Every structure is written in C-alpha cells, then in structure tokens.
Amino acid sequence: MVDLSVKIGDVICQNPIQPASGAFSWEYNDVIDLNRLGALVAKTICREPRLGNPTPRMAETEAGIIQSIGLPGKGIDYFVENIVPEYARFKPPLVVSVSSESIEDFAALSRELSVPDVDVIECNISCPTRNTSGGNFALQEEHTKEVMTAIREATDKPVWAKLSPNAGDIVSIAVAAEEAGADALVIANTFLSLKIRTDNFRPALGNKFGGMVSPALKPIVLRMVYQVAKEVNIPIIGVGGVTKAEDVVEYMLAGAHAVGIGYAGFRNPTALTTIIDDLEIWCDERGIERVTDLIGAVKDDDMEMDPLVAASHGV
Amino acid sequence: MTNLAPNEKYTNSAIRPGEPDPYPQKPVGEYITDVVSNNWVNDEYKLMVLKAPEKALTAYAGQFFHLLCPSPDGAEVWMRRPMSVYNVDKSAGQIEFLYKCEGRGTKGMGTLEAGDTFNVSGPLGIGFNLDPAWKNIVVLGRGVGLATLAPLSLMAAENGVGVTAILSARKTELVMSEDLFKGIGAATIKVVDTDGSSDVSNVEKILEGLILNGKADAFFTCGSSRLLKLMQTLGKSHGVPGQVAMEQIMVCGFGACYVCMRTFEVDGAQTLRRVCREGPVFNMQEAVGW
C-alpha cells in the first residue's frame, strides 16, 4: 500500500491529483468518481454575473489549444447558494477560485466565500486576459503583495495564490505572495497567446488573445515550480501539461506538493483517476511508501561533470 | 485496472486498449471501441460503424459522442470532435456516425479501418424529445444535419408518428439517407441548390403545404441557420412547436468549460447556453441562430 496522501498546509488531500480551475466541474461526476480526487476545484467566480467572452472561445494550434472564456458565471450569490452545495455532496476538500478587478472587492469576495463547505480560497490573480493592475495582479510584485495582503486579512480560510507564467520574474512574485500570507501557491495559469487565421486574416478567438494550454508547456512550468520551490517555504501546486503519472512525479521532484490537471481531462475524461491509479503503481513498483517522499527529491546538488568541462569551470 | 507499470511507456495516463470502462455505473463513459467499418457514402461523407459497450448503446436521437480522432498528418489533433449518433443497433452492439470529412479531425477519423480501435466518450447531451400529442412531424435538414435527424425519424416511426423529411443539399448526389427515411415509411422531399428548389421561398411553400395538410404537428431542423429562421417564422405564425440541434466548437463535452456557448432568447431576454449540456437539442423558438 502506497500512502498517496499529501498535506497542503492544513488541508489534507487523499492524493496529489486535483482538477485545474475552469477545466472541471461537478458535472464530471457523470463519468468518473469525484470522491477519488485529491481535491475539487471550482471554476473562478466573480462578484457580478458575467456572460464571458465572444465565441469562438477555443482554437487548436500546432502545439496545443488557445482558449479565452472570460470568466462566465452567475455571480457570487448564486455560486454560494447553488454551486457550493453541488460540490459539497462529495468528500474531497473544496477549493473555490475567485477573481476581481479591485483589491477591496477581492477581499470582500474572499470573506463572502468563507462559508463552512468551502475549504480553500484560490485567488486567481493571474487571469491572462485581464489587465495588469486589475485582475491580473500576478504580473507585478507590488500588486501581488497588496491584493494578497487584503485577502489574508479578510478570511481565516487557507488562501492559495494562482500565479501567472507571463510574469517576468515569477520567483519574486511568489515570494511577495508568501510574504503577504498566502498558504500555498498554484503555479501556473495559462500563457497569453494569439492565433491569426490565414484564410480570413482574423484572430481565431472572439476575444483575440487567449491562454495557451498544452503538454508542451510542462517543462516551462516545471522550471518555474523548481525555481520557486527553492525560495519559498509554502507548498506549491504545479499546474500545466500534466497528462500522465510521471508528470506528477516530475512536479513533485521539482518541489510541488500536488498537481492540477486541465487539458488531460478534456482529452481523456477518465484521465484524472487513471493518473491516480498509475501514480500508485509507479510508487509501489519502486518501493516508495509515501508519495510525499518525492517532494523536492530532485537530485541536483551533485551534478556530474565531464573532467574537461569541470577543469574549465575551475573545479 | 492495468498491471503495466507506467514508466514513460505511454504518452499519457489514459484508458488503454483492452481495458474496460472504468466506471460502468456512471451514465457517460470513455471507451476504446472497435471499428467495424468506415466507408464512403458519397464524395464527402463517410459512415463509421463501431462495436461499442452496452452503455454507449443507451444513446438516443440528438445525443452525441466526443471522438478522439487520430491524426491525418502526423501532427497532433488536440481536441475531441463532437458527433451526433446516427444510428444505434442494440442487437449488434453497434453505434454509427455519418460524418463529413472536412478538417483535420474528421479527415483523421476517415483514415480508420475495420479492426482499428477508436476512443469515444458518451453518450452526451440532451437529445430530441417527442410529445405524445404529435401525430405527424416534419424534419428539415441540410447536408450533414440529416445525420442528426435520421435517428429522430426512426424514433418517431417506432412510436407510430408520421414523418415528412425534407432533404436539402447542394446537389442531388449529396442528398443522404434517403433510403433510410424511405425505409421507415417517411415521405421524402428532395431540394437542391442546382435547380433552385432549396431556395428558402420554395421550402417555405412546401412547409406551408404540410401545415395545411395537418402533417406538421412539430418541426425539427439541424445544420442551417437559414432553414432554422424559416421554421421559426412559420412555427411562430402557425403555432407549430419545434426543436433544433445546434453546433458549436466544443472542448469538454460535460458542461465544465463554457466554450460551446450559443445565444438564446427566453421571454424577451437573451441568455447564453452550453450546447453540450443544455443541448445540443433546444426549443426552436428560443434559438437565436448563428
């Protein structure tokens, strides 16, 4: 028996596999057993009812999809009254994701979401198509610090900050979020992208820009998780391009406590639970008793060097 | 469950050939099906027949499957393709799709041959629903829209409901499923662009005639915005209810991602709905078209 459970701060997850916000809903209960997941993560909610962006909202490219949904939803009141209970029927901890364009409202929303059935507030401060100082706070250290400080003061629930891969220096943003009191970091949201159709010269997405989602991004996000893990003391949830059990292992070796999965669940609706099964087998076959033994276990401090190269480095 | 230890043996952790549906008790499944046949029906359309597990056979008219199409060219096809079920043969344990080989996904689907496997997920969405009060219905489809309306006509015939099928296409050779409609005893009317009979004004006359003759207790359509508008207008003025099957670029198929939105108007107010979850079949009068 492999112990797959992980603790993210005070939140106990039966395994390190979570869905990614916006790429999942309780409706997936039609095809898999949601009680098997490490956590349930709801789609980002805003205060006001929103229709979202114009269609088309998704386009395929050579190396993945780009999408721009625009945070549609029925608003915070409907969410708390109707959506939270949909998730509360299941056992795994419930992570709700929230976004706003103003710091005050972000804090107020976090307070209003602090109802008993909610276990974690994930702050989507990195929606790629929102603007730098309003919504997409994670591009700048000061903005990250201000918004996370306000949220921290507004709620006693664990708060996770979802960071942007579009920031110039994600490590300093991560440190700012930790200093402001974030309990964990979700790394990362999608990469801002563009596709132009050559048949009609128009942008392929109704919103022009979209977030790129692809397994091709995994090495980039993995690098970010690795760099951030060296500089912060709070847990990290790695999100980006996970499609198989080894990807989970890689993220954990780089320092993540858990992973979030979006795309793989679109491609294979049963992927999330298959990845849990495969992870257990992977650990079992290698005699790894606790999956947490993998966290940060990358062997990078005694890198071997060719003698000639070593000499040129003065070693 | 698999006994193969994943160790970069697979490009992803997904259901593998030989593995059963992991959640037989859930209404929707992801399955590896076997291709029975995949043949051309004319220059543009193919018919795929799959041997599928029991749960897939619960699909009814208007519901769809989400198909993981292989690549036609060596590069990746990233997203599944939605396809409405064309026929369910319960005794043979088979499901069928009638599809147009158009872009990369459907071209890739076209490369599959008998003996290949094909990953499909479904049944998904809310399909057609027949009111017991309807004795005669009219289905109006253009192009591959007929793929969606054929099983509805079958369902109607099984319930003793009379069907008039108006089959619209660019040219006669592309009119599909005529035999299927005739086989269930439907009256069929072919209209094509080449002789102008598919013009909205002509189709309007045909529909008005059917209404007058008591052959139109309900309207059904799919595949053309123009024909939808026409049926809406006539349906409204003559009090004929109707249903339309809608299409939109789709990602998850479960209602989670909010990609496949269309505009609807309910009691004077416009709203967006998910084609995959609230549809793909909707009240005709509420659809705003595209």
Ligand SMILES: Cc1cc2nc3c(=O)[nH]c(=O)nc-3n(C[C@H](O)[C@H](O)[C@H](O)COP(=O)(O)OP(=O)(O)OC[C@H]3O[C@@H](n4cnc5c(N)ncnc54)[C@H](O)[C@@H]3O)c2cc1C
């Ligand atoms: C509920 C539903 C049922 C359908 N049933 C049938 C059917 O029975 N037979 C049939 O031939 N076609 C059907 N379609 C349309 C079919 O999904 C598209 O023809 C197909 O997705 C095109 O893929 P492609 O790779 O060939 O084209 P590409 O142009 O390469 O596709 C690019 C992207 O756009 C999407 N896309 C393109 N056209 C459509 C469309 N019309 N609707 C939705 N997404 C689209 C693709 O899925 C893909 O994500 C249905 C669509 C829906 C939504």
Ligand SMILES: Cc1cc2nc3c(=O)[nH]c(=O)nc-3n(C[C@H](O)[C@H](O)[C@H](O)COP(=O)(O)O)c2cc1C
């Ligand atoms: C359709 C879609 C909608 C998304 N919506 C949200 C969202 O509402 N909030 C959010 O924080 N991230 C959202 N994301 C980003 C995902 O949570 C995740 O960061 C991204 O998809 C990368 O993970 P993946 O490679 O496993 O898909 C969305 C992604 C997709 C594809």
